[in-house]
Amino acid sequence: MLASPPTSPAASSAPAGGPPALRFHQVSKTYRAGQVKALDQVSFDIQPGEFFGLLGPNGAGKTSLISILGGLSRASGGAVSVLGHDVVNDYAEARKKLGIVPQELVFDPFFSVRETLRIQSGYFGVRNNDDWIDELLLNLGLADKAHFNMRQLSGGMKRRVLVAQALVHRPPVIVLDEPTAGVDVELRQTLWQFIARLNREGHTVLLTTHYLEEAEALCHRIAMLKQGRIVALDRTSELLAGRASTMLQFKTDAALPMSLLSQSRVTGRIVQIKAHDAAEVETILATLREAACPVEDLEIGRADLEDVFLEIMQGAHA
């Protein structure tokens, strides 16, 4: 089970007339001389104060988009800006406004945790930053590791340092690329509490994750990428409300009636079938009875973001 992240507060309103926190305008990216199209004319804005989720299966283009945002790679077409600063033409200003937690664990093995954070502060021209560094260490459960050499930390601890590094210059826009991949329940809880607090205080957050329960709990709006294109973009509540709202789950050893197969998800003995309303639930149960399909441990619940995600990725609403 995933750790339950704290529910994010409502987005603070964007300053009237100000630039969006992040703007992606017709962004395209190709690799291998155009053979691989990782991003295809991706356009969307994220407003200041939003907690925004970018979801998609492996290879959808999420990391490519974040690399372009952070200046690690160049878009093949289109433009990206951070609070109005273009990431190519106005790189230094754009980079100052951003704190990016990368997916990969990159660190310098020669320094302690505190030295790493002081050096990172120096990159951004922030002096006498120890009070904020102490607060970061405390909030990320690293207070007793400040003097540890980076090599002495576990993978989860290194990831906490990466988060602290990204936040060391108090960036107004925080980008987290799968920050909870392979980390334990405790870090996820600590991390989400802290990030939700920063968001409440007005920081914009862009999150990519494969943990859809986290995205559902935290994100005000969600974009879904599939093969480099945006296939859904809406408020989380609208995404959930607009699709099948009910989920039947039961166990069976028998084959399902053909008429139910297309709307079912089968994992071993567990079958999940989506329904739009109570009448459709009745029809499904009647179909199972008529087919003499034995049903155990029947549960009827609300469809969650994972159900919506799978429905969209399977192309039903693309």
Ligand SMILES: Nc1ncnc2c1ncn2[C@@H]1O[C@H](COP(=O)(O)OP(=O)(O)OP(=O)(O)O)[C@@H](O)[C@H]1O
């Ligand atoms: N340096 C590269 N050279 C060639 N192809 C690349 C390169 N980087 C990414 N790709 C390809 O671009 C596509 C998008 O990859 P990307 O890493 O952006 O996806 P992702 O959504 O972040 O995936 P994941 O969830 O697995 O991290 C994939 O087809 C990938 O193989």
